[in-house]
Amino acid sequence: MTLFAVAAAEFAYLPPICLAIALVTSAARRDDMRGILKQAARSWLILTVGILIFMLVLSFGMEWLLPA
Amino acid sequence: MDSVRESQMSPRPTRIILGLGLVTAGCVVFALSYRYDPSHRAALPALLLIIVGFSIFGQGLRRHPKPLATQAKEALQTAVVGSDPLSGMRVIVTSAGVRTKPTAISTEKAVLAVFLAWLIPGLGHWVIGRRAKAVLLFTVITVTFAAGLWFAEGRNMNWERNKVFFLAYVFSAGETALAWLFAGALELDRKIPLLDLGFLYTAVASLLNVVAVTDVMDSTTRIPEEPE
Numbered sequence: 001m002t003l004f005a006v007a008a009a010e011f012a013y014l015p016p017i018c019l020a021i022a023l024v025t026s027a028a029r030r031d032d033m034r035g036i037l038k039q040a041a042r043s044w045l046i047l048t049v050g051i052l053i054f055m056l057v058l059s060f061g062m063e064w065l066l067p068a
Numbered sequence: 069m070d071s072v073r074e075s076q077m078s079p080r081p082t083r084i085i086l087g088l089g090l091v092t093a094g095c096v097v098f099a100l101s102y103r104y105d106p107s108h109r110a111a112l113p114a115l116l117l118i119i120v121g122f123s124i125f126g127q128g129l130r131r132h133p134k135p136l137a138t139q140a141k142e143a144l145q146t147a148v149v150g151s152d153p154l155s156g157m158r159v160i161v162t163s164a165g166v167r168t169k170p171t172a173i174s175t176e177k178a179v180l181a182v183f184l185a186w187l188i189p190g191l192g193h194w195v196i197g198r199r200a201k202a203v204l205l206f207t208v209i210t211v212t213f214a215a216g217l218w219f220a221e222g223r224n225m226n227w228e229r230n231k232v233f234f235l236a237y238v239f240s241a242g243e244t245a246l247a248w249l250f251a252g253a254l255e256l257d258r259k260i261p262l263l264d265l266g267f268l269y270t271a272v273a274s275l276l277n278v279v280a281v282t283d284v285m286d287s288t289t290r291i292p293e294e295p296e
Contacts, residue, residue, distance in 0.1 A: 013265050013268075013269075016212075016215070017212065017268070017269060017272055020208050020209070020211075020212040020272065020273065020276065021272065021276065023204065023208045024205060024208055024209065024276040024279050024280065025276075025279055027201055027204055027205060027280075027283070028279050028280075028282070028283040028286070029283065029286065031198060031200075031201065033200055033204075036201075036204070054091075057095075058095055058099075061095060061096070061099065062099045065096070065099050065100070066099060
């Protein structure tokens, strides 16, 4: 639970900014609000999880490549 | 013809693996450039590799991927010519959906719409008649921009403090100018815990305005000339 709390605090900034990115990029090329919101929800999930995984891989990778 | 076309179109797993490989290579080059290259010259090509890799990975997830050569060319163009560094992620998350029908307007009005979109997010869309989208874009981008200002307590509007981020703010000129007028002279007189987060949010909001501006360009077309 503690680890989860630490991770949540560390990455809490990610979902809101991914939501902004998802909404704006989904709004491009679409005019219907329903389509935009539907695509934005999908994109938000992919973005948040994708960036989280990418950051974890990058931090572990850099830790391995450049040990302190 | 079909067999030639099919042979030119790589199967999806290839693109996914290639894309991930490029992203990994880019990450390794990026990390190594920070360790061994004092001037960090290799950092920018590494970032381009990452963005191109994401684009190709994204294309691999699509149902009808384009030929790999076309895709790589478009991905590189997007990464180099496109103004937002998240262009690779944009390729992933936008579906192969239907393009909106462009509005036929005069060239002057189109230029005005693009300029206004650069100044204030959503204003260009309002001018060309896409009101709902205008309100959505304005709300999302302005709230994100304001959140960045709030996190950094206004201390992210100083050019000297972080030039790279400030250059990103230029893509949302009106909001940046307004924020700079009020907060540009604020001193960093104490430790601000969320200063970096403030830089990030404001920069991302400004770069998202690039997507809005390019959408205005995509949403307009020249009025067809009358045949004589």
